[in-house]
Amino acid sequence: MSEHVGVLGGGRMGAGIAHSFLLAGARVSVVERDDASVDAAVARIGDSIRRSAERDPDLDPDETASRLRVGIDVGLFADANLVIEAVPEDRGLKQEALARVDAVLGEAAVLASNTSSISIDDLAATLRDPARFLGLHFFNPVPASALVEIVRGSATAPSVIEAARWWVQSLNKTPIVVRDSPGFASSRLGVMLGLEAIRMLEESVASAEDIDTAMTLGYRHPIGPLRTTDIVGLDVRLGIAEELARELGDRFAPPELLRTMVAEGRLGRKSGEGFYNWNEERS
Known part of the structure; x- marks a missing residue:
């Protein structure tokens, strides 16, 4: 995978998502809220890469880690193909986070939320282009999970859904597509x-x-x-x-x-x- 994938939030879920895309060959940028959180995210993802390398002798941990950038500036997402928001499950926090990312994304980029229950249409309300927005609900622990729930908002473009299917399958995970509804499936x-x-x-x-x-x-x-x-x-x-x-x-x-x-x-x-x-x- 030659894509550039951004992840907003480097906690347990965000780090797992970043790790999965790194193993698939993507360049990954993670943005956190402060320097201490950046250090924690780097350590968390680094540990995951090392554990993967112990299980897979063909995986080069140094090369994999070289494709990772972690910082506090959402400008790291400026040339990303896909950005996944993975901040805590709070409607206001997610809306604010998504708006910050939306302001720096290129027109062709896809924006996703890792929400497990909040309405995609509600989150899309303040975005410039709701057609490029959808839910990508990963499961914990992300590297070991086999499923990603793709949540289709009322404005999500069919081409965005198909692109999401491709990204999920590139991670060796199975996508299911559900309509935006409380709690999804x-x-x-x-x-x-x-x-x-x-x-x-x-x-x-x-x-x-x-x-x-x-x-x-x-x-x-x-x-x-x-x-x-x-x-x-x-x-x-x-x-x-x-x-x-x-x-x-x-x-x-x-x-x-x-x-x-x-x-x-x-x-x-x-x-x-x-x-x-x-x-x-x-x-």
């Missing part, structure tokens, strides 16, 4: 299952381990809904549930247990504790 289904599992735990129906085992062995899900929530992040799941509850009603109302755990900082794998203890894996 994956978040709407996944969050509903996760919320019900949390309610069952809250009601002492069964332990977290047994609830998850019911789905992994009974329905052949690769990971149970509570362990998945830990991996995604309880705070992320709470934000998505609140968004879906506003759009679709009380069936997506977050359980009190979820709110309590987020308030206490038990966010899952990234904090070391959620429905499971992750400290040994983090050490």
Whole structure:
């Protein structure tokens, strides 16, 4: 891939997206909010490249890293073919971030949001050309995930959807295309299952381990809904549930247990504790 891909935000998701495009051969520019965040993103992506090189002896980590630029200036995106916004799941924050990127993009560039639940049409409202905007919903952890959800806004051009299919397939991932609607396909289904599992735990129906085992062995899900929530992040799941509850009603109302755990900082794998203890894996 000879494309130049930009990623706005170098956190866990943004770093994973950047890593995937680097492995596909693209030049990648990542923009963060300050110098400390730049350093963290460089370290995060560098670690991912090194781990990939350990698994793949044909991968040259130095050459791969040489195609990466990380900074604080959105001007790094000026000649990008594709820019993916990957800031936290907050409507106002995403709108502001997308507007900053939109101001520097070339006319032929495609702009995407990695949102998992916020309306693409809402995010497109302040952009110069909504026809070149769409959702590209990656899954955590990005390098290991096989799916990318392409979200088609009401104004998204068919050629942009086809270009997105090509980019996703170039990453050796499978694209699905969904219409812009609350929660799209994956978040709407996944969050509903996760919320019900949390309610069952809250009601002492069964332990977290047994609830998850019911789905992994009974329905052949690769990971149970509570362990998945830990991996995604309880705070992320709470934000998505609140968004879906506003759009679709009380069936997506977050359980009190979820709110309590987020308030206490038990966010899952990234904090070391959620429905499971992750400290040994983090050490």
